Amino acid sequence: MRTAHVRPARRATAALVALALCLTACLAGMVAPRQASAMDVVRCTGRPNSSDDKTVIQGATQSRITFEATVEEGEGVSVLTLTIPQDTTFETDDLAVTLLSGTDLMTRNEVSYDLEVVGQNLVFNFDEPLAQAGHLNIIVYGVYFPQAGGDMQVEATYRLASGDEHDIEGIPVIPVQGISGTEALSQWLEQQPWVQAWNANRFLHLFFDPTILVTSFPVVLNGFFMSVAIVALSFPLAIPVALVLALMRLSKFVVWRGIATTYVNLMRGTPLFLQIYVAFFGLPLAGIQIPNFPLGVIVMTLNSGAYMCEIFRAGILSISKGQTEAARSLGMNRVQTMVYVILPQMFRIVIPNLTNEFITLYKDTSLLAAVGVMELVMYARTIVASTGSITPYIVAAAFYLVITLPLSKITRHLEESLRGGKKRKRASTAEKGADAQKEAAHA
Amino acid sequence: MAYVSRRALCTTGATAALACVLGLAGCNGGNASGTDAASGSSAGSAASASGDVTTMTSGTLTFATSPDYPPFENLENGEYVGLDMDLGRAIAEELGLECEYTNIDFDGIVPAIVAGGQADAGLSGISITPEREEQVDFSDPYYVDNQAVAVMSSNADITEDNATDALNQEGVKIAVQSGSTGEAFAAENFPNAELVSFPNFTDAFAAVNSGQAVAVCGNSAVVQQMLSGAYTDLHTVYTSATGEEYAIAVSKDNPELLAAINEAIATLQEDGTLDELIAKNMG
Numbered sequence: 001m002r003t004a005h006v007r008p009a010r011r012a013t014a015a016l017v018a019l020a021l022c023l024t025a026c027l028a029g030m031v032a033p034r035q036a037s038a039m040d041v042v043r044c045t046g047r048p049n050s051s052d053d054k055t056v057i058q059g060a061t062q063s064r065i066t067f068e069a070t071v072e073e074g075e076g077v078s079v080l081t082l083t084i085p086q087d088t089t090f091e092t093d094d095l096a097v098t099l100l101s102g103t104d105l106m107t108r109n110e111v112s113y114d115l116e117v118v119g120q121n122l123v124f125n126f127d128e129p130l131a132q133a134g135h136l137n138i139i140v141y142g143v144y145f146p147q148a149g150g151d152m153q154v155e156a157t158y159r160l161a162s163g164d165e166h167d168i169e170g171i172p173v174i175p176v177q178g179i180s181g182t183e184a185l186s187q188w189l190e191q192q193p194w195v196q197a198w199n200a201n202r203f204l205h206l207f208f209d210p211t212i213l214v215t216s217f218p219v220v221l222n223g224f225f226m227s228v229a230i231v232a233l234s235f236p237l238a239i240p241v242a243l244v245l246a247l248m249r250l251s252k253f254v255v256w257r258g259i260a261t262t263y264v265n266l267m268r269g270t271p272l273f274l275q276i277y278v279a280f281f282g283l284p285l286a287g288i289q290i291p292n293f294p295l296g297v298i299v300m301t302l303n304s305g306a307y308m309c310e311i312f313r314a315g316i317l318s319i320s321k322g323q324t325e326a327a328r329s330l331g332m333n334r335v336q337t338m339v340y341v342i343l344p345q346m347f348r349i350v351i352p353n354l355t356n357e358f359i360t361l362y363k364d365t366s367l368l369a370a371v372g373v374m375e376l377v378m379y380a381r382t383i384v385a386s387t388g389s390i391t392p393y394i395v396a397a398a399f400y401l402v403i404t405l406p407l408s409k410i411t412r413h414l415e416e417s418l419r420g421g422k423k424r425k426r427a428s429t430a431e432k433g434a435d436a437q438k439e440a441a442h443a
Numbered sequence: 444m445a446y447v448s449r450r451a452l453c454t455t456g457a458t459a460a461l462a463c464v465l466g467l468a469g470c471n472g473g474n475a476s477g478t479d480a481a482s483g484s485s486a487g488s489a490a491s492a493s494g495d496v497t498t499m500t501s502g503t504l505t506f507a508t509s510p511d512y513p514p515f516e517n518l519e520n521g522e523y524v525g526l527d528m529d530l531g532r533a534i535a536e537e538l539g540l541e542c543e544y545t546n547i548d549f550d551g552i553v554p555a556i557v558a559g560g561q562a563d564a565g566l567s568g569i570s571i572t573p574e575r576e577e578q579v580d581f582s583d584p585y586y587v588d589n590q591a592v593a594v595m596s597s598n599a600d601i602t603e604d605n606a607t608d609a610l611n612q613e614g615v616k617i618a619v620q621s622g623s624t625g626e627a628f629a630a631e632n633f634p635n636a637e638l639v640s641f642p643n644f645t646d647a648f649a650a651v652n653s654g655q656a657v658a659v660c661g662n663s664a665v666v667q668q669m670l671s672g673a674y675t676d677l678h679t680v681y682t683s684a685t686g687e688e689y690a691i692a693v694s695k696d697n698p699e700l701l702a703a704i705n706e707a708i709a710t711l712q713e714d715g716t717l718d719e720l721i722a723k724n725m726g
Contacts, residue, residue: 048630055634062573066631100684106589108684137684141573206557281646284653292639292655372639372650378621381550382640385622388553388578 038072039168042135044154046143046174050183051215051383060147060179060187065090065140067154069168071099076129076161082122082138083155085174091142092117097124101134109134129161149178182218186211209391216383216392223379224399227365230293230375234300235358241301242308247338249313260309267306273367275303280371296368296375304361311353315346352418355411359404376400496538496703498563504540506531506691507562509549511643514668514724515568515689526724527566527689530585533716534691537707550622550642553578556692563700565692568662570624580695582704584688585717590628591663592617592681593670595651601658606681610658611635618647618656624687625661632683633660648674662687664725 047064050056057063065084071077084090092115099109109132116123122140130136145152151173159165179187189195189211199205248260267275279299283290290298319342327337369378380396383389498504508527510518516525523544535542545562547555552565556579570588571581592610594601601609610617611633619626621640629638639656641647648669650656659666663682670677691708693701711717 043632045631047627048634054626054630054638096686098684098686104682106682106684108587108686137686202557202559206554280655281649281653284655289654370642371646372618372641372655374640378640378642381642382621382626384554385550386572386627387574388557390554 038070038075039077039136039158039166040070041156041168041171042068042070044068044171044174046145046152046176050177050180051219052180052182056177057145057174058177058179058183059145059149061144061183063143063145065143065154065174066137067140067156067171068100068135068137069156071130071132071134071136073133074131076131077136077158078126078129078161079159080124080126080136080138081157082124082140083157084120084122084140084143085145085152085154086120087146088120088152089142089144090122090140092122092140094141095122096137096139096141098137099130099132099134100137101132105135107134111136145174145176147179149176152176180218182214186215189214206390207394209389212383212387212389212391213395216380216395219383220376220379220392220395220399223374223376223396224402226373227362227375227399228403230296230300230365230368230373231358231362234297234304235361237297237301238304238308238361241305242312245305245309246312246316249309250316264306264309267303268310272299272303272364273370275299276367276371292371292373296365296371296373300361300365300368303364304357307360308354308357311350311357312346315350315353316342318349319345349418352411352415355407355414359407359411362403363400495699496540497697497699498540499560500543502541503543504531504535504538504564505543505545505562506564506566507547507552507555508544508565508567509547509552510544511549511645512568512665513672514664516566526586526720527568529720529724530711530717531566533711533720534704534707537710538703548642549620553692556694559694559696563693563697564704568665568689569692570662570687571690572624572627575692578695579692580698580701581690581692582701583708584690585708585712586664586689586721587686588689589663589687590625590660590683590685591666591679592629592658592660593648593651593666593674593677593679594658596676596678598657601680603680610681615658616656618650618659620644620647620661623661624685628683628685629660645669645673648677651677 044065044067046057047066048055048057049061049063050058067082095115097111097113099111101107101109111130112127114125114127116125124138152175153173154171156168156171157165158168195210199209199211245260245264248256249264251257251260276296276299279295280292283295323341323345324337327341332340365375366377368375369381372378376396376399377393380392383392508516508523508531510516510523510525512525514525515527516523518524528544531544532542547561549567552562552567552569553575555561556565564582565579568588569575569581571584575581592606601615609615613635615633615636616639617629617633617636618639618641619629621642623644626638626640629636639647639650641650644661644665647656647659647661651659652674658680659677666679670679691704693704708717711720
């Protein structure tokens with residue numbers, strides 16, 4: 001029994017000692033080579049090349065590898081071998097090899113070298129062993145990662161003037177994603193003879209480049225949802241605002257009238273563009289912090305409210321006075337008259353105008369692009385700026401039309417039915433009149 | 444009614460640019476078969492003083508620029524000032540041409556050069572990138588710039604010592620100019636951060652100042668200029684010698700102009716004028 005107790009204890013101690021030894025060895029192992037080999041990796045990144053997501057690197061699309069490692073004073077690195085991951089192609093025509101020096105590492109020193117390319121290995125034989133402290137920065141252009149993507153591990157070894165070879169350890173992997181469907185389609189299109197013929201025409205190339213059309217479509221679609229979300233929130237919110245403003249403008253009290261009139265005149269008298277600027281850069285300075293999206297919705301609501309107020313006011317005024325008088329004579333009070341008699345008739349009349357306002361509001365969400373709200377135009381604009389093609393704007397235009405064309409058709413229909421309805425009424429009263437005349441004639 | 448006036452008021456830079464280029468397209472519609480960049484309005488284009496260079500308007504070299512990017516280009520009392528602007532005038536002088544600037548939003552410059560009819564060349568702190576090279580030709584570079592990140596000086600969370608990690612965090616908002624190399628740089632080096640894009644670089648600084656973003660990332664020279672001028676509450680926490688090259692964009696249909704500009708840049712580099720201009724504008 002006793003021995004049985006002692007044994008596990010001993011084992012535990014032994015295990016602990018072993019663990020401690022192991023840890024020390026590990027630590028020593030980690031530290032020791034660092035001291036001997038002073039080249040440490042600073043960064044190893046690939047240039048994002050996806051139009052869907054600015055931070056995504058995808059396969060089979062042009063990218064660039066930036067590799068940077070430290071060089072110690074007097075180290076004397078004579079050869080550096082950079083191993084590009086398997087199945088990744090690259091160009092060696094314009095490699096950039098620079099030694100960044102100085103305390104802020106901003107001084108660029110040209111490094112002269114002989115390049116040898118062995119398979120995936122780029123072997124830089126430096127004319128002079130690198131002895132100046134700084135960061136060695138190598139940029140490899142024209143890199144195409146494998147189509148399927150995966151974690152790409154760049155490897156690097158270097159040889160000192162003394163002939164010692166060392167690996168540079170801990171180089172971060174470059175996460176590469178498989179090529180997206182649209183990107184693959186775009187590349188396929190680029191190879192097609194008809195696309196090449198199409199793009200040979202300057203106008204078609206600039207405005208309707210099929211390769212950019214397919215890649216920008218899913219990106220701009222994100223903006224479409226954003227724009228629709230903004231308008232879907234701000235339009236219904238603007239209706240009560242506008243209604244209150246309209247009633248204030250029609251109020252008997254000067255103060256209400258004054259407030260509403262000033263507000264409406266201010267909002268309608270200044271460009272929405274400026275109102276957006278004031279809201280986005282002014283309010284935070286006044287200590288009011290609201291995130292981009294709700295702030296955008298609020299500005300659009302307040303602006304649209306002023307325009308809708310005028311629609312409602314005109315609508316209310318267009319209801320004949322007889323309606324009010326009739327309602328009042330039935331014993332309804334002011335509020336009841338407004339709620340049960342005037343407003344229901346007013347809404348019917350203003351629906352076409354409201355639809356127009358909806359269209360205007362939807363298009364005006366594009367102004368939010370100026371303050372960094374990622375809506376339709378902003379997404380398109382980003383691609384335009386980086387590709388230099390107008391095509392994404394055309395895609396954006398299509399997304400506006402998807403909403404505005406059906407809506408204007410509905411507006412026309414509503415307007416016609418409204419006018420038609422009145423005509424029919426008139427026609428029926430005329431018929432009745434005619435009937436009465438006939439009856440009178442008979443008699 | 445009310446809507447009409449409102450529509451007229453609400454033209455964004457983007458729509459304006461689009462309308463602008465649409466107008467252009469109308470101009471070029473006649474030669475849709477794509478003969479010459481400098482046709483359309485310039486039916487009467489003639490060789491300039493230097494002999495073999497064709498420009499839009501005979502005797503004048505027109506540059507498209509977006510003057511919101513000091514110290515490279517901005518407007519001071521209606522005058523175009525900055526390194527690019529001085530360089531443009533020097534190049535035009537070398538070529539024996541009049542120098543003229545036309546104001547186009549940055550993202551509209553490359554399309555305008557492709558379409559032709561608006562300007563002969565784009566000179567607006569344009570970095571050479573593979574995407575842009577598909578659309579236009581670039582001259583030899585005249586300036587090498589780096590990237591810098593600035594935050595509010597009062598921000599204790601992001602300092603020069605921890606910037607590399609502190610900026611690459613979930614929830615950190617970095618303001619950038621849309622389509623700029625600063626945007627690409629931030630996406631490559633701070634993939635976890637959230638990028639907020641502004642069409643106008645000045646607004647990216649305003650966004651940091653007003654708390655809409657934590658940091659601003661962009662070309663070093665411009666960041667330094669902004670920090671020494673309008674935005675003294677910010678300070679630089681991170682710089683990287685990316686060595687991106689600024690060059691002049693020229694239509695692919697006008698190799699003669701490209702060659703002439705390259706020649707002029709080489710001359711200005713040799714006689715020290717370029718260095719003088721850089722020293723003068725970068726302070």
